[in-house]
Amino acid sequence: MRIGILAVQGAFAEHIAILRxxxxxxxxxxLPRELKGLDGLIIPGGESTTISHLIQDYNLMAEIRSLAExxxxxxxxxxGMILLADKISDSELEPIGVMDLTVRRNAFGRQKDSFxxxxxxxxxxxxxxxxxxxxxxxxxxxxxxTEILARLADNTIVAxxxxxxxxxxxxxELTDDPxxxxxxxxxxAGRQ
Numbered sequence: 001m002r003i004g005i006l007a008v009q010g011a012f013a014e015h016i017a018i019l020r021x022x023x024x025x026x027x028x029x030x031l032p033r034e035l036k037g038l039d040g041l042i043i044p045g046g047e048s049t050t051i052s053h054l055i056q057d058y059n060l061m062a063e064i065r066s067l068a069e070x071x072x073x074x075x076x077x078x079x080g081m082i083l084l085a086d087k088i089s090d091s092e093l094e095p096i097g098v099m100d101l102t103v104r105r106n107a108f109g110r111q112k113d114s115f116x117x118x119x120x121x122x123x124x125x126x127x128x129x130x131x132x133x134x135x136x137x138x139x140x141x142x143x144x145x146t147e148i149l150a151r152l153a154d155n156t157i158v159a160x161x162x163x164x165x166x167x168x169x170x171x172x173e174l175t176d177d178p179x180x181x182x183x184x185x186x187x188x189a190g191r192q
């Protein structure tokens with residue numbers, strides 16, 4: 001299996017490391033030609049405005065949009081979730097816009113307000129998943145056909161899936177728990 005990780009800015013190296021730990025071919029993607037032949041794509045956390053501008057500058061935006069519409073499995077974490085959403089409630093940023101989500105950026109405040117919490121994610125099993133939230137967004141609204149995968153204790157939506165598209169507000173690549181990545185790989189392999 002060949003998984004591309006958008007490597008223009010953000011936590012791409014950590015995603016590459018966890019995929020290699022899972023014995024998957026992990027390839028950095030910076031140019032449109034590097035999207036060819038992939039079984040899935042990860043859009044990492046980072047700074048959503050910067051990533052958006054860079055993927056437009058490198059002619060990746062339309063290509064990623066087209067691949068998503070052609071059913072390429074895509075995982076967006078934190079800023080990646082913002083870019084997958086079709087609406088951003090607090091920004092004029094142009095997202096890729098392939099998931100029926102309305103998101104809000106930096107929903108918990110500034111960097112100093114970052115936190116970790118255990119998440120119940122039934123798709124991953126009974127054991128709680130370590131959620132690492134760094135200047136994290138939230139999902140304000142998930143439209144029809146979108147499955148909610150995780151919520152905080154206050155009912156805030158922090159992970160969702162629609163078909164082969166997976167989005168989370170937290171950083172699974174910053175944990176020692178590979179289950180969220182394995183779940184994505186199972187989606188890419190058609191096992192989920």
